[in-house]
Amino acid sequence: MKPVVPLILTFSALISPAAIADVDYTIDLLNPEHHLAKVEVSFPKTSSSALVVNLPVWRTGKYEVLPLADSVRLFKAKDASGSELPWTRTASGEWTVALDKPTAVTVSYQLYANKLGQRVNHIDASHAFLDASGTFVYSPEFRGEPINVSLSVPTQWNSYSGMDKGQTAHSFAAANYDILVDSPIETGISEHREFKADGKQYELVIWGEGNYDIDKMVEDLSKLSGQAEVIWDDYPFERYVYMVHATSGARGATEHLNSTIIQRPRFSYRDRKDYLGFIKTASHEFIHTWNVKAYRPQGLVPYDYQEEGITQLLWIAEGSTSYFQSQLLLRAGVITAKEFFEDLAKRVAQSEQTPGREIQSIASASANQWASTGGDYAVNHSTNIYSEGYLTSLALDFSLLSETKLKHSYRDVHRELYQSHRIPAGYSIEDVKSILKKVSGTSYEKWWQQHVNSPISLDFESMLKQAGLIVGYGEDAKSEPFVGVTLASDSLILSRVLRNGPAWNAGIVLGDEIVAVNGLKVTAAGFDSRIKDFKAGGEITLTLFSNDRLKEVKLTLGEQKSGKMAISSVAKPNRAQKAFLKAWLGIDWPFDKDGKLTSVD
Incomplete structure (x- = not known):
């Protein structure tokens, strides 16, 4: 230290x-x-x-x-x-x-x-x-x-x-x-391992029993910990401690000066999907050792432990960290290209299904984070600094790669923040804009106004095409009828009503309880299946309780694509597109001649 x-x-x-x-x-x-x-x-x-x-x-x-x-x-x-x-x-x-x-x-x-x-x-x-x-x-x-x-x-x-x-x-x-x-x-009865990566000392401490494989964790954390040089020139620590709680229910993680605490349900380590959740979290918190702990926005420098620290740049502190987390794992060989693109496609789909991105800018979301409560209102009227901050970082990275003909990327921005604005300096909005101009040779004032100070609206199709990629639901996707509601767990009470969706436009609100579709009783387990009995564009009648009063509401079903959004290769990627992907992710072209990913789990 x-x-x-x-x-x-x-x-x-x-x-x-x-x-x-x-x-x-x-x-x-x-x-x-x-x-x-x-x-x-x-x-x-x-x-x-x-x-x-x-x-x-x-x-x-x-x-x-x-x-x-x-x-x-x-x-x-x-x-x-x-x-x-x-x-x-x-x-x-x-x-x-x-x-x-x-x-x-x-x-x-x-x-x-x-x-x-x-x-x-x-x-x-x-x-x-x-x-x-x-x-x-x-x-x-x-x-x-x-x-x-x-x-x-x-x-x-x-x-x-x-x-x-x-x-x-x-x-x-x-x-x-x-x-x-x-x-x-962390003090108590625990498992403990020590290892080295890139000349630095590391420790892994695990409290709690579970289905984790500590040797596998050490192997992958070693690979991850050696990837910091991809972004930064040196380390702000000599020793780093990964603390893990294998618990019942508690989950999440927090970054610290030269350590992190990661909490996962005790039996969420064996299956690949669950393990990816752990290792991505570890990557996120490790990156925070630079991005937040070594340099952070001026509104949080120095920490005022008795007052809120307001800044419009939390999307860089958190969203950009989310953006880099899978990239380091990909470069380290801890995750595959398939797993990386699945994560990216999921984030794009989540953004498109969040109406709040049309309402609030990422700058506003950052400044409002201390008052953010989540829930239905947040989905419909707010932007998330983590998920939309990730996509803002993606757009900025692609812009820099394009502007500099692949000579510089968003990694260079964070390298410069670390070099020139390390604690106790902090950095301002103008500092970031200045670095963007220094890296690219052009002003980012207009870009900042369009993508940071205004609700973000990205053309993922044209943006990803630069790297030879296509995002969509694929040829096998089908159109399905869409109500625009989410049910609370094991009930027909609505926990979410999407803004401007069919239910929203029909006057159905959060907390309403559905009891019948077209006059026939419906169950929570069978509601989604029942809606699929109809066609998009058709009219149905929902019987529901609203403020304890029974009423009937007619609505016109919308349309949505079935299945998961996926990222694939363009039909005939050219040399420039392959070079773009290499400069972006640091890996060779991962698709075969048929456009399928060659990497395997």
Whole structure:
């Protein structure tokens, strides 16, 4: 972590200019069965009239305000002599300790840690996962001071983190709170492997039982970890830790400074489809080590743990990361060309089935991410920074390849962001535009207005044709009748009504419950099959409950293609198209003379 620490110290020092002594954290995990722990924090001597103590109101990687401080009880503060100090709760994540003389201050509290799915913290009889944002308080006055963390744990537990090891097996050290808050700790009963890739040290730590193959995971993570040079010139770390939770239900992942936490259902590793979900997630979080942790938009530099960080560039932080994740795996030989194009086709199809892309720009979606709630309204009126950010990145990549006659790509933009706008600098919209002009030799002002500041509308057919590709449903696809609704699980209650679809135009709304089609009772399991009894363009009558009132609604069925969207080769790809694909993905032409993919699973 040597290249990282000085950068973080730079902006932390602005907050606490007088570095004097360490901040020491201890956490007692000796009785973990009920998700409880005791935390104690010793702050250096201060001459202030009050010591402000905070617990963040959000955690890095999740752009959402969370009630993290609700897990804190029995808060106490003592001076250097052990006498209790008066304190007041001054904000949702803030305590203010009154001081009548200069003194060191020790704060203690009970922590309830049961936010596994949020990837904040979790303590039970088998382990503890500790993200500092929901576990360890800090004082803005000492945010830049050196940190020591000591754990008291049951026998046979092992402790891991991206932080440097401390003086004992269950202790860690960090240069400041910013490193602590971005270096989660996994301690408990786990499997552990070490490996090297491109001269760097890696660890894989897995908590939980499941059908995973740890040797296969190490093999593929090794291949992935060696692909960073495809985009960046060097590494912002010397050691990296992949933490995995094989759990029941919890899923997701979060990037950190030189580590990641990945959560997957415990039996979702054996089948190829499930394993791809894991390895793509690992690639996504690994890329974040550069794109977000080493460089990120100015609205998030430095992190303000008590306030939202608004920026119009989250689509680059998240969507571009999604865009690169499968490319690195493809270049590493971890996934096949077939699997890569299946993923791309799925993303194109999802975009075309999301009416919200016609309403909200990707810039607006980025700025609104902190208030995003998902659901039916989001699908119909919003743009997703991950999925549409991926497609915006794709369009930008194709534009750069075309403008520079394959000499430069979107990878060069991220290489320049890493070189010139590394933390603590941050980057602005104008910085990105300037880099685009530097890379391409032309202004991207118009492109930015059309594709970033306006709802994105891409001509996938003409764009992909540059790489000799066709996107569509194929000759075997059939037209099917279309209602434009999604049913809630195992019921006839509508969880989604697509904007401007047949049901929407007929006045059917979210929460309505269908009971009959043309006067005959229908079941949740049989609804889709029943609709296929009719023809597109035909009229049907739906009987439904709306606000508990029974009513009948007539609608005209729309039309949609059956099957999955797929990407295939043009009939006779020319040399230029093959060269374009090679410059884009770094692989040779993967189709045979009949237009079929030559790679196999």
